[in-house]
Amino acid sequence: MQGKKIGIIGSGSWxxxxxxxxxxxxxxxxxxxxxxxxxxxxxxxxxxxxxTYLSGVSVxxxxxxxxxxxxxxxxxxxxxxxxxxxxxxxxxxxxxxxEDFKDKIVVSAIKGIIPKDNLIIGEFLEQHYAVDIERIxxxxxxxxxxxVALGKLSYLTFGxxxxxxxxxxxSFLSSRVIKTILSEDILGIEFGAVLKNIYALAGGICHGxxxxxxxxxxxxxxxxxxxxxxxxKVDGDTSRDVNTSAYLGDLLVTAYSQFSRNRTFGNMIGKGxxxxxxxxxxxxxxxxxxxxxxIQEYAEKYAVELPICDAVYQILYQHQPASKIIQALSEKLT
Ligand SMILES: NC(=O)C1=CN([C@@H]2O[C@H](COP(=O)(O)OP(=O)(O)OC[C@H]3O[C@@H](n4cnc5c(N)ncnc54)[C@H](O)[C@@H]3O)[C@@H](O)[C@H]2O)C=CC1
Ligand SMILES: O=C(CO)COP(=O)(O)O
Numbered sequence: 649m650q651g652k653k654i655g656i657i658g659s660g661s662w663x664x665x666x667x668x669x670x671x672x673x674x675x676x677x678x679x680x681x682x683x684x685x686x687x688x689x690x691x692x693x694x695x696x697x698x699x700t701y702l703s704g705v706s707v708x709x710x711x712x713x714x715x716x717x718x719x720x721x722x723x724x725x726x727x728x729x730x731x732x733x734x735x736x737x738x739x740x741x742x743x744x745x746x747e748d749f750k751d752k753i754v755v756s757a758i759k760g761i762i763p764k765d766n767l768i769i770g771e772f773l774e775q776h777y778a779v780d781i782e783r784i785x786x787x788x789x790x791x792x793x794x795x796v797a798l799g800k801l802s803y804l805t806f807g808x809x810x811x812x813x814x815x816x817x818x819s820f821l822s823s824r825v826i827k828t829i830l831s832e833d834i835l836g837i838e839f840g841a842v843l844k845n846i847y848a849l850a851g852g853i854c855h856g857x858x859x860x861x862x863x864x865x866x867x868x869x870x871x872x873x874x875x876x877x878x879x880x881k882v883d884g885d886t887s888r889d890v891n892t893s894a895y896l897g898d899l900l901v902t903a904y905s906q907f908s909r910n911r912t913f914g915n916m917i918g919k920g921x922x923x924x925x926x927x928x929x930x931x932x933x934x935x936x937x938x939x940x941x942x943i944q945e946y947a948e949k950y951a952v953e954l955p956i957c958d959a960v961y962q963i964l965y966q967h968q969p970a971s972k973i974i975q976a977l978s979e980k981l982t
Contacts, residue, residue: 651676654820655725657718657740659683661932662757663731664702665793669821671708677820679712680721684740689714700931702797722748727755727817729787730769733933734760737769749777753813755785759841760935761942768838781834782810785817788837788894789829790901792908796826805829805894807837829893836888839879840895843957845936846943847871848902849914850960850977853970856918863978867956868903870981872896874956881952910936917963918970940964955980 654670654677656663663681670679683689691699692714696707715721722728722744732740737758754777756769765772770786773779785808796802804826808814811830818828831837850871851864876890890896902908913934916926923937940960947954959977962968 651678652727652820653678653680653725655680655682655721655728656731657682657721657728658731658757659685659688659698659701660732661701661793663729664698664705665791665796666729666731666757666821667698667707667712668702668705668796669823669826671706671711672823673820675820677711680724681707681712681714682718682721682740683714683716686716689716702793705797717743719743719745719748722752725752727753727820729755729757729817731757733935734758734762734769735933735938737762737772744777746776746778749773749779751783752779753783753785753817754779755787755817756838757787758935759788759838759845761842761939763938763942766942766945768835768842770834770838782808783813784808784834785814786834786837787817787821788831788841788898790893790897792901792905794907799825801825801827803827803829803893803897805831805837805892807831807834807894809834831894833888833894835883836879836885836890837894839882840875840890841898842935842939842943843875843878844871844895844899844902845910845934846940846957846960847875847899847936848908848910849917849934849936849940849964850956850974851903852908852911852914852916853918853960853963854914854974855911856915856920857971857974859974864903866981868899871903871956872899874954875899878947878950878952878954881950882946909934913937914960923964936960937964 789805791802806814806818814830822828880886909932959973963970
């Protein structure tokens, strides 16, 4: 086995899109891919496709080992990419120890907060697995798995305090159609991604209620300012440029794209679906639903006003009528 060994933990759309990026990138490597369900692993082994997500993507089994044991994948890899929804990460890593993560570069492709622990993934890795901040990398930027599957030109931002590590990870995912950007702003990229999901959910709710593009534009304009205020409050950095692709870019793609899980989920809520029925209707996870509850605690902790996040929380968790809450929100937007 030549080159670096790269592990992927996750078997949904984004993990499958990353498998495509890795398989199409021409650097020497071997991939270890954790698949949650035994039957899916057998299917991929036989047919070289994920049966459930992005089934058009073909898996190069000459450089990919499929495994249903996450510990094996972590232990065998030099670089481990975490790619489950945040709510399932602890479950996916059951049995994996701090020792297993020792000296690895650990990459989070997750855009969510671990519910109950209320930790973004970087914090979770430091606290639960003693992963040093220099070895934690996050992947952000506007990039839908479905467009990666279609070979559409996309840009990813790799955030790491150690830019050499960010560059190393990026070098395995880049290609003619995947451009990479490096950044040291792990915290900003992580929180930006968490918040944009909540804002896209708000946009979906408004669309479902019948608000038009004029209002959506005002909502998104307020959302990026709310994001900047929040992240600056968390780390005290007021110089961050949120108009770049990892922040504004990701907010725009999630707020407007037909592929967005969060917008689709919000749209159903705006149309009157209950949270449960909207979740059942989608075979995918809208991270913004979980993040909405978690971010309330952060807002209190950092004493920062987040009117859009508050509105989403009142609709999803306090069962307030969406039309009344969005009407009240609309009075606060500028
Ligand atoms: N889909 C996309 O285009 C992008 C997704 N992301 C992020 O990637 C992360 C993964 O999301 P997706 O791949 O989109 O997920 P998805 O919504 O496509 O798939 C759901 C995933 O959850 C897993 N799952 C369902 N029930 C589970 C359980 N009980 N225990 C463990 N796992 C379970 C499924 O196996 C599947 O991997 C999220 O944080 C998302 O925000 C980031 C960028 C793009
Ligand atoms: O983060 C994403 C694209 O950058 C995916 O999230 P959505 O599917 O909600 O847009």
